[in-house]
Amino acid sequence: MSADLNAPAHPTDASETPNRASVSTPREPDSPAAFAAPAAVAHASDRGARIAAVAIALAWHVAIALPAVLSARAEFAAPAVVLGAWILVAVTGAVAGVRLLQGSPLPPWPLAGLLLVVDAAVFAAAGERQLFTAANWVWGTLGWFFVLAVWGRRVVGLIALLSTHALIALVAVLVHGPDPADVARYVMYVYGTFSLPVAVFVGSTVIVGLARERAAVSAAGHAMAAERDAAERGLRERRDRLALVSSAAGRVLGDLAGGQADPDDPEVQRRCMLAAARLRRLIAESDDVPDPLLHELRAAADLAERNGLPIDLVTIGTPPPLPVEVRRRLADPLTGTLADARGWARLTVVSGPDEVVVSLVTPDREGPESTGPPPGEHDDGPVQYLYERDGNIRWAQTRWRR
Amino acid sequence: MGADPVAAVTGDRPVGVAIVDDHPVVVEGVRAWLATEPRLTVLATGDDPDAVLRAAPHADVILLDLRLHGRMALDKLAELSAAGRRVVVYSEHTDPQTMLAALDAGAVAFLAKHEGREHCVETVLAAASDRPYVPPALAGAMVGDPRPDRPMLSDKEREALLLWFQSMSKASVARRMQISEHTVKQYVDRARIKYTRAGRPAATKAALLARAIEDGLVRPEEIGIYRSQATHDRPTP
Numbered sequence: 001m002s003a004d005l006n007a008p009a010h011p012t013d014a015s016e017t018p019n020r021a022s023v024s025t026p027r028e029p030d031s032p033a034a035f036a037a038p039a040a041v042a043h044a045s046d047r048g049a050r051i052a053a054v055a056i057a058l059a060w061h062v063a064i065a066l067p068a069v070l071s072a073r074a075e076f077a078a079p080a081v082v083l084g085a086w087i088l089v090a091v092t093g094a095v096a097g098v099r100l101l102q103g104s105p106l107p108p109w110p111l112a113g114l115l116l117v118v119d120a121a122v123f124a125a126a127g128e129r130q131l132f133t134a135a136n137w138v139w140g141t142l143g144w145f146f147v148l149a150v151w152g153r154r155v156v157g158l159i160a161l162l163s164t165h166a167l168i169a170l171v172a173v174l175v176h177g178p179d180p181a182d183v184a185r186y187v188m189y190v191y192g193t194f195s196l197p198v199a200v201f202v203g204s205t206v207i208v209g210l211a212r213e214r215a216a217v218s219a220a221g222h223a224m225a226a227e228r229d230a231a232e233r234g235l236r237e238r239r240d241r242l243a244l245v246s247s248a249a250g251r252v253l254g255d256l257a258g259g260q261a262d263p264d265d266p267e268v269q270r271r272c273m274l275a276a277a278r279l280r281r282l283i284a285e286s287d288d289v290p291d292p293l294l295h296e297l298r299a300a301a302d303l304a305e306r307n308g309l310p311i312d313l314v315t316i317g318t319p320p321p322l323p324v325e326v327r328r329r330l331a332d333p334l335t336g337t338l339a340d341a342r343g344w345a346r347l348t349v350v351s352g353p354d355e356v357v358v359s360l361v362t363p364d365r366e367g368p369e370s371t372g373p374p375p376g377e378h379d380d381g382p383v384q385y386l387y388e389r390d391g392n393i394r395w396a397q398t399r400w401r402r
Numbered sequence: 403m404g405a406d407p408v409a410a411v412t413g414d415r416p417v418g419v420a421i422v423d424d425h426p427v428v429v430e431g432v433r434a435w436l437a438t439e440p441r442l443t444v445l446a447t448g449d450d451p452d453a454v455l456r457a458a459p460h461a462d463v464i465l466l467d468l469r470l471h472g473r474m475a476l477d478k479l480a481e482l483s484a485a486g487r488r489v490v491v492y493s494e495h496t497d498p499q500t501m502l503a504a505l506d507a508g509a510v511a512f513l514a515k516h517e518g519r520e521h522c523v524e525t526v527l528a529a530a531s532d533r534p535y536v537p538p539a540l541a542g543a544m545v546g547d548p549r550p551d552r553p554m555l556s557d558k559e560r561e562a563l564l565l566w567f568q569s570m571s572k573a574s575v576a577r578r579m580q581i582s583e584h585t586v587k588q589y590v591d592r593a594r595i596k597y598t599r600a601g602r603p604a605a606t607k608a609a610l611l612a613r614a615i616e617d618g619l620v621r622p623e624e625i626g627i628y629r630s631q632a633t634h635d636r637p638t639p
Binding site: 392 | 496498539542543545546548564567568569570571573574577578
């Protein structure tokens with residue numbers, strides 16, 4: 001029996017629909033929101049690396065290159081050129097660093113071109129004696145500014161710039177007369193200028209990539225957890241609904257199946273009709289229609305009509321959106337009265353933005369009270385229920401006020 | 403009464419009724435309903451308002467089907483009402499907007515076709531004496547009137563209209579509200595009189611209002627803007 005009862009409850013559960021749709025979606029985050037989180041994590045991680053690169057470049061330029069340049073300024077072939085170039089790179093590097101941190105870096109290739117021109121000028125102006133000293137500051141500093149210039153691009157660009165720098169240095173070494181010791185020094189210096197900037201550059205790229213990946217994995221995990229929560233909620237709602245349906249129809253069906261109830265007994269027929277009305281209303285409740293309350297009442301009226309009761313359903317106005325609990329309290333007490341109705345019935349709904357009044361009038365007759373709360377006035381939260389019989393009519397009314 | 407069709411029906415002479423409907427079976431049905439009431443006599447029937455009125459120029463009340471030959475005869479209704487003809491609209495179109503539009507155009511009453519003999523006879527008799535009669539369907543339309551410029555009804559008037567619409571029994575409304583049936587009718591009729599302000603002015607509205615003041619149903623100052631018009635158009639008793 002429970003399988004039968006499950007049937008109407010299952011396909012009509014509107015709250016399930018979104019869950020069912022999401023179950024079929026792939027596990028990877030494919031929505032814009034799912035992309036946004038990893039991107040934000042990657043961005044934060046990249047920002048840290050940028051700050052480090054800018055700090056290294058400027059600190060090296062100021063703390064190591066400047067004292068060396070100042071102490072050796074008398075020994076340069078053209079001190080003004082070396083000093084001026086230092087100032088130019090300091091200013092340009094500061095601007096480039098600030099722009100990089102703001103997320104709007106300077107155009108990379110003009111900046112790189114300027115740095116290479118400075119490179120060549122300083123090599124030319126340093127003179128033979130300062131070629132391999134700390135005073136020839138382009139050895140130590142320029143590689144870091146190359147890193148700032150081509151930040152976020154492929155590592156090939158950085159290697160090309162460093163190679164050009166190495167070529168310029170090689171020309172300078174050769175011009176000053178090749179000495180085996182100089183060549184050995186040259187190789188050592190080139191290695192030194194290459195290794196650190198390239199390591200930082202590649203390392204930061206890898207870290208950003210890893211951060212992005214980890215964030216994506218974690219976002220996918222969250223999405224799965226949310227999906228599972230939604231599925232569990234859907235299941236819980238379906239169980240609640242099944243419990244409601246079982247209480248509506250389970251007992252009378254059980255009695256009929258077990259032979260304790262006689263289908264010819266008017267009381268059993270009344271219970272069946274009541275259960276059917278409740279089932280029908282529960283089904284209508286979860287339909288996605290513009291006026292759920294009217295839809296539910298129409299379903300109840302349909303059933304009464306099918307059982308041979310002439311029923312007049314008149315609606316005035318459109319009900320505002322009502323929580324399902326309020327709709328239940330508005331409609332439920334009347335279904336009981338409707339199941340007992342004989343002769344005719346008049347069901348009216350008058351709706352305004354702040355008030356909905358549902359009324360059911362049927363001819364009064366001898367017999368037991370209808371199913372539902374006893375006669376009189378009852379306040380059930382925001383819904384007031386009123387039932388009376390005056391020998392002429394039975395009158396049930398539910399009224400919701402905002 | 404001749405030139406003044408708004409003049410109240412007096413004495414022992416039965417009320418003359420003209421029926422305008424494009425369905426002969428409906429005409430015959432309504433004629434049969436009215437025939438059970440000796441105070442009513444059907445003078446002419448037909449599907450063209452002008453032809454029917456030519457045949458019965460002295461008809462006291464016109465029962466007009468609002469939908470004639472596929473179109474809504476609201477213009478015709480307004481024209482007749484402005485000329486002082488007491489028109490009771492009866493229609494199967496019972497959506498509230500249509501009912502309120504008919505009142506605005508000057509209909510003395512609106513009767514839903516399914517409302518039956520009793521309401522039909524009551525409505526025509528009330529209309530002939532310029533007294534309001536509010537059948538349940540019309541009460542529903544009035545209580546649910548969503549228009550921002552709707553007449554201001556008191557709580558009791560609203561409640562009486564609502565319960566009358568729901569139960570269709572003034573005795574039950576009276577029991578529920580713990581007042582007399584007469585008072586229930588007064589609340590409902592007062593609400594109807596307040597609707598004489600809505601829409602365009604018509605001689606029929608002025609007559610309804612004048613009679614309501616005469617009967618003590620409303621005081622002139624309760625109606626405001628309509629008072630001056632009422633005194634102008636008030637029929638000589």
